[in-house]
Amino acid sequence: MSWFVKTIWSTSVGRKLVMALTGLFLCTFLAVHLAGNLQLLKQDEGYAFNKYAVFMTSNPLIKTTSYLLYASIIGHAVWGIVLTIKNKKARPQGYAYQNESVSSVWASRNMGILGTILLVFIVAHMGDFWREYHEYGTSTPMETKTYIDEKGETVVYKDLYHEVVETYENIWMVLFYVASMVAVGFHLCHGFKSGFQTLGVNHPKYLPVINSVAFIFWGIIPAGFALIPLYIYFNHI
Amino acid sequence: MNLTLKVWRQKDASSAGKMVTYPAQNISPDMSFLEMIDVVNEGLVKKGEEPIAFDHDCREGICGMCSMFINGRPHGPKQGITTCQLHMRSFKDGDTISIEPWRAKAFPVVKDLVVDRSAFDRIIQAGGYVSVNTGVTIDANAIPIAKDIADEAFDAATCIGCGACVAACKNASAMLFLSAKVSQLALLPQGQVERDKRVERMIDQMEDEGFGSCTNTGACSAECPKEIGQHHIARLNREFITAKISSSNK
Ligand code: HEM
Ligand code: SF4
Ligand code: FES
Numbered sequence: 001m002s003w004f005v006k007t008i009w010s011t012s013v014g015r016k017l018v019m020a021l022t023g024l025f026l027c028t029f030l031a032v033h034l035a036g037n038l039q040l041l042k043q044d045e046g047y048a049f050n051k052y053a054v055f056m057t058s059n060p061l062i063k064t065t066s067y068l069l070y071a072s073i074i075g076h077a078v079w080g081i082v083l084t085i086k087n088k089k090a091r092p093q094g095y096a097y098q099n100e101s102v103s104s105v106w107a108s109r110n111m112g113i114l115g116t117i118l119l120v121f122i123v124a125h126m127g128d129f130w131r132e133y134h135e136y137g138t139s140t141p142m143e144t145k146t147y148i149d150e151k152g153e154t155v156v157y158k159d160l161y162h163e164v165v166e167t168y169e170n171i172w173m174v175l176f177y178v179a180s181m182v183a184v185g186f187h188l189c190h191g192f193k194s195g196f197q198t199l200g201v202n203h204p205k206y207l208p209v210i211n212s213v214a215f216i217f218w219g220i221i222p223a224g225f226a227l228i229p230l231y232i233y234f235n236h237i
Numbered sequence: 238m239n240l241t242l243k244v245w246r247q248k249d250a251s252s253a254g255k256m257v258t259y260p261a262q263n264i265s266p267d268m269s270f271l272e273m274i275d276v277v278n279e280g281l282v283k284k285g286e287e288p289i290a291f292d293h294d295c296r297e298g299i300c301g302m303c304s305m306f307i308n309g310r311p312h313g314p315k316q317g318i319t320t321c322q323l324h325m326r327s328f329k330d331g332d333t334i335s336i337e338p339w340r341a342k343a344f345p346v347v348k349d350l351v352v353d354r355s356a357f358d359r360i361i362q363a364g365g366y367v368s369v370n371t372g373v374t375i376d377a378n379a380i381p382i383a384k385d386i387a388d389e390a391f392d393a394a395t396c397i398g399c400g401a402c403v404a405a406c407k408n409a410s411a412m413l414f415l416s417a418k419v420s421q422l423a424l425l426p427q428g429q430v431e432r433d434k435r436v437e438r439m440i441d442q443m444e445d446e447g448f449g450s451c452t453n454t455g456a457c458s459a460e461c462p463k464e465i466g467q468h469h470i471a472r473l474n475r476e477f478i479t480a481k482i483s484s485s486n487k
Contacts, residue, residue: 003481012410012450013440013477083450087408090342090449096245096256097335099309100407103459109407111452194453200475202468 013198015079020198022076023191027217029069030184034224041231046161047147053133053160077119084112107190114187121180128167133160168229169236181226188218238264238325241333242277244289247346250353254346256335266326270313271296271303273325274336290349296321298462301397304404305350306337311401311460319399319462339400341409342447356446357398357414363442364435365418367427386424393421395463402457402465408449413457415439416473417465423476433484436476 007014036056039049056062100109107114132138145159167173192214196202201210240261247254261277268276271293278288294300303320307313313323328334336350344352382390396417403411419436422428428435451470458467480486 003486007481010444011440011477012444012448013474014481016450016474017478083452087410087449087452090409090447091340091407092342093340095306095309095337095340096243097309097337098306100456102310103405103456104407104454108452108454190453197453197467197471198451198474200471200478202471 015083016198018075018079020195022072024195025072030221034221037228040164040228049161050157050159054157073122080115107186114183117183118187132163165232168232174229174233177229178226181222185218185222192217238266238330240264243335245337246349249348250345264325268325269321270323271321290351292351293321298322299397301399304339304352304400306339306404308335311404312462317462317464339404341403344400354400360439360442364438367422369427380426390421390424393417393469396465397463399462401460401462405456405460407454408452410451411443411448412451412470413461413465415443416469419473419476420469433480436480437486440477
């Protein structure tokens, strides 16, 4: 496999392919994650959401995919930072005056900064809910809640719902979350289309489709994420 | 017209440079940008000062030599033209105009506005050619090529290697230049023999020369005097992927 390792390790286009594949994979994850989070809006004391959390952490297919996901986040972030630093070095002396905004959009020039904001968010976010749910390094186990399921049987789930609601009763957490979703929006405003361009998918026949789907990813999905903590906050004050 | 120029002056490759202000007086709006600098230089020579060094050759938009970063943009404010095709009527009387050389690690400044673009030559030497024995001239229609393919290849072939794409790119990436060369040859039957090797070698060479990688900002196409499009970069990426998967190079 040496040609393969060489390709993704030491060629610029190969490194970009890693960015595109991991980035687009993370996009599919965003869609699945939002579908789950929308369960928070149900008025069922967290039954649907807590059940979803059990599914996400026990289904073998999802568990396997989650390792791919962790690898993708790390790979994408590390390569993203490496590429950004390498690209900075390609112009050691800058211009005294450069008018960049006429030829490119802001988001496309700031993927490194936007990505770094996302990295901070992902680490904080996982340190919160993911770590507590898996009880990695927590002193007390997560509280549980008992529900009667659709078949009338008694089920006991870890009460992640309660954790989430408690967190987003704090306005600062809400603001941090919403700001991060704005960053996701900008990152994908350029990133989604860019990923396809990197993979060589650019053709007048399917570009319009990519552009429409891109709007779902940079507009609708981040807005959907951001609405949930706002909803919780305004419902619980 | 009377203008104020802020020009990058640098004695040689090893000296530090700086922006220096010069007045440009009695400039005709019908002059080209290079003629305007000629006038300023005449004045400098008369005063016994060193004239501003800049590259140029054809002065008609085909050689790609006249690299100047004018008011923050390669080849100045107009779309689809080189510096030598830019006329002073594109500016207003009393304007201040900043003029800098291309900035990239791979394009070191030689003097003032002159940069060394031989990195492009080495990229071409790495793979931007076809090896066919020329022999006698063959009939133009001996090899049938569809009109749309020929047009697309021709569009790519209009690249004059000026380096504006590198100058505009925030990563000083040479991807648009490479994509024009790779596209042109990948589309034509004559380019098939070295197809895989070409793209692999040219990309390796680009890396070795110290150009950045592409972030798909699109600045290169927006500033390219020949308006080479982003779809050529997509084709370069496809050529690269297929070469890596299917070529015999280990
Ligand atoms: C929700 C998480 C994320 C998603 C869905 C995502 C998605 C994407 C996509 C689709 C691209 C386009 C790839 C291409 O141009 O070929 C991209 C590029 C990029 N991402 Fe992310 N990303 C995420 C998180 C991050 C993080 C945590 C970083 C950390 C530093 C990061 C840094 C970058 C950089 C620097 C680029 C530009 C790379 C380049 O074009 O050279 N991203 N991202
Ligand atoms: S692609 Fe355009 S900007 Fe780049 S070298 Fe060729 S003509 Fe100049
Ligand atoms: S001098 Fe030849 S293109 Fe401008």
